[in-house]
Amino acid sequence: MDLGVATLPALLKDNTDRNRTSPLAFTGNKFEFRMPGSAVNLSDINTVINTAMAKALSNFLAYVEGANDFEEAARAWVKKTLIERKRIIFNGDGYSDEWKAEAQRRGLLNLTSTPDAIPVMIEQKSIDLFKEFEVLNEAEIQSRYEVKLEQYSKILNIEGKTMSHMTRRKILPAVTEFAGMIASTIVAKKAACPGIECTADEELLQSLNDGANAIGKHLKALDSDIEHAQSISGDWLASARAYHDEVLQSMTSLREVVDGMEGLVSTKLWPVPTYNKILFYI
Numbered sequence: 512m513d514l515g516v517a518t519l520p521a522l523l524k525d526n527t528d529r530n531r532t533s534p535l536a537f538t539g540n541k542f543e544f545r546m547p548g549s550a551v552n553l554s555d556i557n558t559v560i561n562t563a564m565a566k567a568l569s570n571f572l573a574y575v576e577g578a579n580d581f582e583e584a585a586r587a588w589v590k591k592t593l594i595e596r597k598r599i600i601f602n603g604d605g606y607s608d609e610w611k612a613e614a615q616r617r618g619l620l621n622l623t624s625t626p627d628a629i630p631v632m633i634e635q636k637s638i639d640l641f642k643e644f645e646v647l648n649e650a651e652i653q654s655r656y657e658v659k660l661e662q663y664s665k666i667l668n669i670e671g672k673t674m675s676h677m678t679r680r681k682i683l684p685a686v687t688e689f690a691g692m693i694a695s696t697i698v699a700k701k702a703a704c705p706g707i708e709c710t711a712d713e714e715l716l717q718s719l720n721d722g723a724n725a726i727g728k729h730l731k732a733l734d735s736d737i738e739h740a741q742s743i744s745g746d747w748l749a750s751a752r753a754y755h756d757e758v759l760q761s762m763t764s765l766r767e768v769v770d771g772m773e774g775l776v777s778t779k780l781w782p783v784p785t786y787n788k789i790l791f792y793i
Contacts, residue, residue, distance in 0.1 A: 533605075562646050625663050626751040632656045660747035664740070667754040671737045674762055675730060681782040682769050683726050689776045690719035715775065722772045729765040736761045 535556065536543050542560060544553055571588055578584035598617040604610060614621055622628040631637060633656050641647040647655075693716045697709045740753040773785055 558646065562640060562644055565644050566640060624755050626660070626748065626755050629656060629659050629663070629751070630748065632659075657747050660751045664747065664750045664754050667758055668737065668741065671733060671754075671758045671762055674765065675733050675737070677783070678726060678730055678765060678769060682772070683723060683730075685776055685780045685782050686719055686723045686726065686772050689780050690716055690723065692777075693719065718775055719772070722768060722775070725768045726765065726772070729761065729768055733758070733761040733765055 534545050534547065536545070544556075547553060571585075574588045574591075575581055575584040599619065601610065601613070611621060620631075622631070632652055638649050638652055641652060642649065693712055697712045697716065700707055700709055700712070736753075736757040740750060740758050743750040743753055770786075773781060778785060778787075
């Protein structure tokens, strides 16, 4: 292959963990965004990253400005910063339980939900950082804080109500209808052949009946939790926590039961695309 050059430079291999599964990965000397959702506005995170970078450069300038030997001062600053901040560096499995324990030991935050993370915006150190570089004033930060909490609550409200509506109007009738078909089959078999064993049919019918009862139970809990979360006014953080701690958990519990019923109900009766159709086209 003729590349038009006689020699090639030595190319150093990047030895950092690229962490391709992270939606926001720091890959050596840059941040990479991977497949953000259509509703995600990257200006938010870019504002934070650029402001933090400005703060770091400001600290660097203050340290080396006026130094007799700039390179020596720069090296000293890098060494000092690395020693002070090395606890954030981790090149292992960031998804493991071991890392969670290690992060806690290092004193790093582990904010596992939106209602836990958003309040960091209005911590005094965050406000001071944005004000220092005239990026946002306190009123602008507070308004963004409230808007994000309100948006989170409203999205979960819509999703919770949609789930309740779909389950009550589509899923539960399908489970009940299939259970009725199995019950009719059992009756027909025993009428045609008295004394016949219908163990498989009877066990399936029992599972369908238990599932329908469980769906009804979780539907009531979900509707109750949504009503409670909606009743919270004047405190968007309390509202967001109610949607996360109550509504989202009820949605998860209901989904587990419905997923179980998907594996039992005939595909001819199941009213929405099954996982098999979505994932494997069968």
